[in-house]
Amino acid sequence: MSRPERRRRRYGVALRAPAIMVLEDGRTFRGESFGAEGETFGEAVFSTGMTGYQETLTDPSYHRQVVIMTAPHVGNTGVNDEDMESKKIWVAGYVVRDPARVPSSWRSRRTLDDELREQGVVGISGVDTRALTRHLREAGAMRVGISTTTLDPEELLAKVKDAAEMAGSELADEVTTSEAYVVPAQGEKRFTVAALDLGIKEMTPERMAERGIEVHVLPATSTIDDVRAVNPDGLFYSNGPGDPAATTHQIELLQEALGEGIPYFGICFGNQLFGRALGFGTYKLKYGHRGINQPVQDRTTGKVEVTAHNHGFAVDAPLDRDTETPYGTASVSHINLNDDCVEGLELKKEGKLKGFSVQYHPEAAAGPHDAAYLFDRFVNLLEGSI
Structure with missing residues (x-):
């Protein structure tokens, strides 16, 4: 049993669906679904902000990008109705290490997990985002896929290589x-x-x-x-x-x-x-x-x-x-x-x-x-x- 599974059983939280993340060069990370279940593709990029995740998610500049949060704990303050920078979440996918179980802010109206699910944004949690970020710093930004439906890395990798690249894209x-x-x-x-x-x-x-x-x-x-x-x-x-x-x-x-x-x-x-x-x-x-x-x-x-x-x-x-x-x-x-x-x-x-x-x-x-x-x-x- 994985550490996230043991932690969820200990606190009585329902288990999430297993998910995998495969980079264009074949590097694979396994974790759990965060947000909507399904499959998504985009350019893997990392954000070093310790806060401001709601503004990041709703920034149209992140269209067709899968955002990796380097801060280990994400979702602590939930989601409110005031900090949106546009009408919707634009990221193609979301990657976090330890999502908050319960948000703690008087401004919060719903959890980040619920907001991602409501808007159909596929994410993955339980990932070693430090190792992932170090890998991207060495290898560079590249295409990536996240899936809760295709759990075979080779099969998902083939789909990643068919996805559109950011270079040459007018968006x-x-x-x-x-x-x-x-x-x-x-x-x-x-x-x-x-x-x-x-x-x-x-x-x-x-x-x-x-x-x-x-x-x-x-x-x-x-x-x-x-x-x-x-x-x-x-x-x-x-x-x-x-x-x-x-x-x-x-x-x-x-x-x-x-x-x-x-x-x-x-x-x-x-x-x-x-x-x-x-x-x-x-x-x-x-x-x-x-x-x-x-x-x-x-x-x-x-x-x-x-x-x-x-x-x-x-x-x-x-x-x-x-x-x-x-x-x-x-x-x-x-x-x-x-x-x-x-x-x-x-x-x-x-x-x-x-x-x-x-x-x-x-x-x-x-x-x-x-x-x-x-x-x-x-x-x-x-x-x-x-």
Whole structure:
């Protein structure tokens, strides 16, 4: 009898169905079902956050990814109705070591297990997530399958190898809003911004609204005419899933906007598309940055901040020099202090800031608030004061 089985019998908790997890390279982990029973496939990635699992699960950037939590205990605070970052859970699968038997929070409305099951998200528990994370750090992110129905590793491995890869996938159209909507400014309205929804988190337009910005959230398929119709003071590109190299429409839209002099701010996927619009390349990281404890330096101020990340691709731009583009002079504004990865870009013309972007999540949902100043910087950009 396994340790999880002994523990459940001891506490009188019903046994879960057996489950297996098979990575693309054949590495296999056995455990128990967590959430819905069935079968799922995606890219295996790990998140280093000790908290904020509800925001992680509902982040559209995790579409078609199987998320492994490095924190051993998950589900302690249950699920509430306030911390959702979108209308649903987006992860393709969920992997934890020790799920909480009973949530303990006055805000909890239901258990994480029940929420996963209700939304049909297949997961696995009882896995040595430390060993799994170490394996992914060495071998890199790869496709994976979780199943409670196919318990033969070789059979599941064959299905994993047939699953779609993240590289080359254009996914923004699968997570974007179907219709435009408006998040009104809080207090006095100061500016109007067109925000392209590539997988936006609900807290992002809220952060802008707090600063007097009326945010018109537009579908990812929007055209430059749709943007012009808003009569915006600025353009914003959100986070989102997929390979930026597989994206063309949103890059062309951004280039048109930059050509018209519309001030720009982008985060995460919006940073990668900004880079490509300026002529830089992008590449896939070995295992990406995911979690709420990533150290980044703002090279424009020298300040070091702890930031929230979720990205598997990065911009390939020179750290040691500026680059002339058709829209102005581009430079790297932020770097990751763990690996010197590009974490931000800025565009200037005749000494004035015209656009900027960061690779991480300044909306802090979940995560530290070190980067909230970036929304103030956007306001300054809209004012024309920087």
